[in-house]
Amino acid sequence: MKQIFMAGIGASLLLTTASFITNLPGVIPGRQINSAVAQSPQKQQALKLVLAAEKQILVKDQQGKQKVNWQALKGQAVVKPGDILRYTLTGENTSDRPLKNLTLNQPIPKGMIYILKSANFTGDAKITYSIDGGSSFVTNPTFKFTLPNGKLETKPAPATAYTHIRLQLPLIAAKTTVKLTYQTQVR
Template sequence: MKRVSLAGLGAFALIATVSFIGQIPGIANGWHSDTAVAQNIKTQGQIQLRLEVEKQVVAQDRQGKQSQKWEPLKGQAVVRPGDVLRYTLSGENKSDRSVKNLILNQPIPKGMVYVLKSANVPNNAKIIYSIDGGRSFVENPTVKVTLPGGKVETKPAPAIAYTHIRLQIPLLAAKTTVSATYQTQVR
């Protein structure tokens, strides 16, 4: 399988106890494709990862009706402030054994903002988020806000605070693939 990478921005996936470090698409002009395989040494299982990016294109027909479609970013891709990108992260278990507790981490690229509630994950998976650079993850990140008068309240974290997305998959059967999508917007 191919991994799409974009110069200057990093992505990584943590598989059990083995780290996989790659590049993540974001804001740049050069795309490269090559193969990436992460291997869990403990069980000799192979997880092959793929990250694909599509740009949302909104079109208007002659009657003024708007439609949206997703176009893959290829070659000399250019994104502009306000553009929405959809990432698809796939992990394929190429081994003959099930993989337990698969964890895939994806940083939100610099210059991008996570689109709240845009993650779409398989039924058996859980998605959690980090707002502290990937040090901790929770389902619903919150921040403390000091109100006029000095009172401190806990509020949902704003989209701009999100730094990482983590996909937790309790079991990935042998010879199967799992995929998740999420969106970001160019600042």
């Protein structure tokens, strides 16, 4: 009885293993031994994205006028409430062909407040914003309020409500770089 039971377990393991092996990528099942398998080389990403952050440093020049400098944040950088940070999202098209209809979503980091109208992109792109965690994007986010008399009023969303920035690019030419900058303030 034990031998039959062990044979049954062995047969079921063999069948399970055979069906598992035929579903592995790169393994040709026995019934398809005459077919050819074409493998493509690993695709290189056409768009290389880099995000950098800088802290605003205010200094006075020789005439006593205040000047803005930007200091790169690296490693364990320390920021405090009220500090202004500038983020730069750089996208480099490393391919030999143009990239069309790209959408880049950038979250506003937690603990930060987006500085209204600080997003800047030179070139042909549409910048939109989200105030609902990235579910929807519009050019000018608004809130609807119900007034005591029952009427609805629409007001611009406050900077504290912004959660994401979206950049829609119709075209990035081959071997070119694009940059989006925006500023936030530490809460």
